[in-house]
Amino acid sequence: MNAAVVVLLSLILSACGGNGGDSTGGEGQTYNWKFVTEEVDGQVQYEYAEEFAKRMNEKSDGAVNIDVYEFGGLGSETDQVEQLQNGAVELAIMSPGFTGNMVKEGQIFALHFLFPDSAEKTQEILNTSEALNTDLRKKYEEHSISPLAYWTEGAMQWTSSKEITEPADFNNFKMRTQTSPLILESYKAYNADPTPMSWSELYTALDRGTVEGQENPIFFIGDASFYEVQDHMTISNHNNYVAMTTVNTDWYNSLDEEMKSMVDETVKEMQEWVFEEQKKQNEEWLEKIKNDEENPTEIVELTEEQRKMFQEKALPVRDFYRNEVSTVDGEILDKLQEEIKSATE
Numbered sequence: 001m002n003a004a005v006v007v008l009l010s011l012i013l014s015a016c017g018g019n020g021g022d023s024t025g026g027e028g029q030t031y032n033w034k035f036v037t038e039e040v041d042g043q044v045q046y047e048y049a050e051e052f053a054k055r056m057n058e059k060s061d062g063a064v065n066i067d068v069y070e071f072g073g074l075g076s077e078t079d080q081v082e083q084l085q086n087g088a089v090e091l092a093i094m095s096p097g098f099t100g101n102m103v104k105e106g107q108i109f110a111l112h113f114l115f116p117d118s119a120e121k122t123q124e125i126l127n128t129s130e131a132l133n134t135d136l137r138k139k140y141e142e143h144s145i146s147p148l149a150y151w152t153e154g155a156m157q158w159t160s161s162k163e164i165t166e167p168a169d170f171n172n173f174k175m176r177t178q179t180s181p182l183i184l185e186s187y188k189a190y191n192a193d194p195t196p197m198s199w200s201e202l203y204t205a206l207d208r209g210t211v212e213g214q215e216n217p218i219f220f221i222g223d224a225s226f227y228e229v230q231d232h233m234t235i236s237n238h239n240n241y242v243a244m245t246t247v248n249t250d251w252y253n254s255l256d257e258e259m260k261s262m263v264d265e266t267v268k269e270m271q272e273w274v275f276e277e278q279k280k281q282n283e284e285w286l287e288k289i290k291n292d293e294e295n296p297t298e299i300v301e302l303t304e305e306q307r308k309m310f311q312e313k314a315l316p317v318r319d320f321y322r323n324e325v326s327t328v329d330g331e332i333l334d335k336l337q338e339e340i341k342s343a344t345e
């Protein structure tokens, strides 16, 4: 989207609500908030925001009204980050993969094979980790973004125009990634040629061969139709797609205690809800992709031996994160690794 249009949209959005939305004060106070997502109707992030809005409306006896925006209307993923920062929207689902140039530490989620293979264990760690929920949150808050929760949208898989089963298959392979520099670094470790872009351009880029492959959870590969313009899907489980429920920090801090508790409580309840939602969508889409005869996809699952080859190449990226990316000498990563170790022992 044209930058001027985005600025104009942001101004209109601010004028329509601003911090805290409509406030009539005391009894009968109403709240009108905006919640932007990076996905469209039916997809996990959008469904999350709709469910969150419904619960808040019910709990507040109709006092809280949240307008949910699907991806596209308010610009690119990075435009949406700015809208949350400047308070044009109060709430956003944000992927750390689009904030890496700003919140360096948030790129921790770009590291392959860091979290356990079990999605349940991964979610448990995302829920309880002090490294993420306290230390990383502080880093985001330096930029007016408060991540209130981290949740998985499912394990990521590769789709490609040729079969990928070992690191050598990535040699000079044109791989689409999100914009965080460490994601690009993770693919350079396999000798691939990564290109960052918004997912709004990805279907066409895959179709035209501008890029040859991409990574995403299965539901997204299905719902965004990427598999229709790709021949192969590798079940690699090389990483988890992590999304964050974020709020504008000043706005959140300006809520009265009762409203803040209602937001916190709803965010907490949503963790279990969204885990089930992503699981259902990922399972359903895997079956649909397997059975789509019009758009056949060759699906291979990496063997443990093949995964080990990728793991070996991916491990040095952690040192790169510690030495070149982290602003606190890898402290958050070290703490997270300890937490992962004790959760999986």
Ligand code: 6CS
Pocket: 038, 039, 077, 095, 153, 178, 198, 199, 215, 216, 217, 220, 241
């Ligand atoms: O690949 C992407 O960029 C998109 N993938 C997901 C699962 N959600 C939104 C995001 O922008």
